[in-house]
Amino acid sequence: MLHIVACIKQVPDTKIIKMNPKTNTMDRASAPAILNPYDAHAVEEAVRLKQRYGGVVSVVTMGPPPAVKAIRKCIEIGADAGYLVTDRAFAGADTLATSYAITKAIEKIAEEHPVDLVICGKMTIDGDTGQVGPGVARRLDIPPLTNVKKVVEVNKEQGYAIVHRKLEDGHEVVQSTLPCLFSVEKEINEVPYSPLPNMLRAARYNPVVWSVNDLGDIDRTLLGLKGSPTIVAKVWPPEKPKGGEMLEGTATEQVERLMDILREKQGLFRVKEGQS
Numbered sequence: 001m002l003h004i005v006a007c008i009k010q011v012p013d014t015k016i017i018k019m020n021p022k023t024n025t026m027d028r029a030s031a032p033a034i035l036n037p038y039d040a041h042a043v044e045e046a047v048r049l050k051q052r053y054g055g056v057v058s059v060v061t062m063g064p065p066p067a068v069k070a071i072r073k074c075i076e077i078g079a080d081a082g083y084l085v086t087d088r089a090f091a092g093a094d095t096l097a098t099s100y101a102i103t104k105a106i107e108k109i110a111e112e113h114p115v116d117l118v119i120c121g122k123m124t125i126d127g128d129t130g131q132v133g134p135g136v137a138r139r140l141d142i143p144p145l146t147n148v149k150k151v152v153e154v155n156k157e158q159g160y161a162i163v164h165r166k167l168e169d170g171h172e173v174v175q176s177t178l179p180c181l182f183s184v185e186k187e188i189n190e191v192p193y194s195p196l197p198n199m200l201r202a203a204r205y206n207p208v209v210w211s212v213n214d215l216g217d218i219d220r221t222l223l224g225l226k227g228s229p230t231i232v233a234k235v236w237p238p239e240k241p242k243g244g245e246m247l248e249g250t251a252t253e254q255v256e257r258l259m260d261i262l263r264e265k266q267g268l269f270r271v272k273e274g275q276s
């Protein structure tokens, strides 16, 4: 029986979110919180592996109390158990501190039921770093398999997994020992509508909630803002591209105008070349 732990995060829906024009930061209150879309695929893949090989799927998240909603979404998809790690001590965590807290939670989950596989999304849609999965793998001292787009086999008895890793120009087939960690691409599967019994179970489901005191032997200097060496020096929205010029007149006039523009640009380029 496989025990798969999927790491999930609740994120603001970045398709809707507004930016605060004064601070250039996200106005998180302006958008509903959703399960990170990549993590929905991670949970779906975990559930498919459970159906294929037999086993149990646990999901874990570090976040504020409302993240319970994201855990319930995972129960809808077919996860068996959810763990919410929440405490003021985790506030202000960067990816390093986040991966430490999640690792401690996975180690605690594994005390009750050893973990064969950890599955993460490729990245989140708000942080976008893709660092937490490999960070957790490093701390657990297990191989990280990133950009996984297909799971060929997970063989617990013989202790290996085979996956396809997406590359720019195709894919590579990789075999790893178990336990290991996958970070999955969206194309790995399609998340179907949840069956009614799952939805009913999810609506009533309350996850296990752990504070920092529940995580046992933990170095508090590695948590939250204290454990976060990342400094966000500046955040700004990308410059909007300027609108192009519409060429008007007859075809000849348009070609002449285009030639003028190109000559002008070439001239600018020559001046720049001369300067350097």
Ligand SMILES: Cc1cc2nc3c(=O)[nH]c(=O)nc-3n(C[C@H](O)[C@H](O)[C@H](O)COP(=O)(O)OP(=O)(O)OC[C@H]3O[C@@H](n4cnc5c(N)ncnc54)[C@H](O)[C@@H]3O)c2cc1C
Residues within 6 Å of the ligand: 007, 008, 009, 036, 038, 039, 042, 060, 061, 062, 063, 091, 092, 093, 094, 095, 096, 098, 102, 119, 120, 121, 122, 123, 124, 126, 127, 128, 129, 130, 131, 132, 133, 228, 230, 231, 232
């Ligand atoms: C200095 C600093 C301070 C910050 N302070 C805050 C803050 O106060 N509040 C805040 O919300 N964010 C804060 N952040 C953002 C925070 O670092 C990221 O949200 C977090 O570390 C995850 O990184 P990411 O979103 O890039 O995840 P990625 O690395 O892109 O995520 C990859 C995968 O890792 C897993 N994962 C990621 N995050 C979690 C999680 N929390 N629980 C379980 N699994 C997860 C998921 O499977 C996800 O698909 C801060 C960042 C910095 C640099």
